[in-house]
Amino acid sequence: MLTFVLIAVTVLVSWLAFDKPKLMQRLILWPPAVERQRQYERLLTHGFIHADWPHLLFNMLTLYLFGSQIEPVLDTLIGPLGFVFFYVTAIIVAILPTYLRHRNDANYSSLGASGGVSAVLFAFILLAPWTLIYIPIPMPAIVYAVGYMGYSFWMDRRGGDNVNHSAHLSGAIYGVLFMLLVDSRIGPFFLQQLTNPQFR
Template identity: 30%
Template sequence: MFIPLYDQNPKIYVERPWVNQSLIIINLIIFAIQYVLPASGEGFVLVTMAVVPGWLSDPLIDQVPYLPDQTTLITYAFLHADWMHVLTNMLFLMVFGDNIEDAMGHVRYLVFYLACAAAGGLAHMLADPTSTAPLVGASGAVAGVIGAYIILFPKVRVYVLARIIIPLPLPIPALWVLGLWIAMQFFFVLFPDGSLTAWWAHLGGLMAGATLVFFLKRSTVSLFGR
């Protein structure tokens, strides 16, 4: 697979993408807290903040004290399984999220991000409504960012770390890079690999992002790199 490093896509409207930067910092801080919690504490966090489809679809189970259980469709996106999980998601968010915030504005980008997270969690739940395995990770929200990016900036060059003989940064159009990532998500939904990766959450966030961008982008931002 590839590792995105940076893109040739200057921001036009936003001097500093502080929402995107804040989301990255919050995710890293929460994971650091998860990391130092004892097993009992981390278990409590997962029980009350992760998406558990079998519990979320059961009206008799009160998962989140004092709040609707649907709150987990947002909170799960700020939890991660391990360092590789959180760092990979945050790298994608750092490379692609700032331009989506630029295209939408601060407030609409935050709404967009949380909506994509919720869509990813909902798609995961609908795909296996009786599962009691907890879903965590920002992948659904990040997939939404990827969906919006490929709609707005398919021609932008993205520098990715690709291993041919030695690892080299190569400039590749976003349509190719992210198109390959999208194709992989559909492939593993059709042909599951037995891993714990929540492919349906990726697709749910992706489709939400590719749809919402039409309504939340600035009117002066063109579609498809025009």
């Protein structure tokens, strides 16, 4: 599956960047490099590097758990590369608000796949809102989604923890909108699932 390819590429690039600071600095989202040097690829490459192993493993585990569920759906709806298109564009779209906010801030940088992973997670929630996810206690996906959005919004306003909560929010919104635009039946299906809880 292409989910495994994306995970393998991300693990490899992140691993290389851990030991090569120059590579890390070349791939990270540093807004002035995009704004002044037109290195637009950083809007994507930042999603393939991570701060440390726990950061990488958490994102890749989440991508595996939910990407493996969403990939066959998008394969059916928009073709064999549909999931890759969705994930790559999610990384870019999720970081745009952050980039625009900090485009002249030479002291700001951002990295990690969280924006893309958030999009995948929320795409899954549209299809199976009552599925139990373990974080670590069992919780319906829709309950987690509401809490996740509220927490990310609050922390984005508060700031100060070096986590790009804005990308989490943007990724989640993009994931929902992408799925609704790809297939208009998903909206009514989600509402039907929402009003008929089936925990599994």
